Amino acid sequence: MKKFQLIAIIISSLGILIACGPKTTTDTSAKGLSKKYCENCHGNEIKELGLSKDEILKVIKNGDKGMEANILKGEDAEKVAEYLSK
Numbered sequence: 001m002k003k004f005q006l007i008a009i010i011i012s013s014l015g016i017l018i019a020c021g022p023k024t025t026t027d028t029s030a031k032g033l034s035k036k037y038c039e040n041c042h043g044n045e046i047k048e049l050g051l052s053k054d055e056i057l058k059v060i061k062n063g064d065k066g067m068e069a070n071i072l073k074g075e076d077a078e079k080v081a082e083y084l085s086k
């Protein structure tokens with residue numbers, strides 16, 4: 001095998017390692033939070049409902065049938081509600 005091919009393989013596997021690394025566990029962006037706290041039950045459905053930020057925030061605070069209240073609080077709840085609203 002030519003040397004440069006080996007180097008190319010090493011570089012591309014490093015890229016994959018970085019892309020799939022532990023980054024996701026510390027993702028506190030709205031997208032990351034929603035993935036961690038909402039998508040396991042809802043998938044993409046909430047965005048598609050086209051609710052307003054306030055409506056979503058109310059559900060996060062009060063819960064719904066089968067959904068616990070206060071899964072997220074304060075700033076995090078706000079961020080996610082904003083992200084998932086229309």
Ligand code: HEC
Nearest residue numbers: 037038041042046055056059060064065066067071072080
């Ligand atoms: C343990 C599973 C679970 C998790 C986690 C969860 N939900 Fe829910 N959620 C439900 C269930 C069950 C309902 C009631 C479903 C229904 O009425 O169709 C619901 C209802 C809702 C509704 C009202 C939807 C409607 O049809 O009126 C919203 C908005 C919502 N959830 C947002 C969120 C957000 C935002 C998060 C993350 C912070 C979240 N949910 C996390 C289970 C969950």
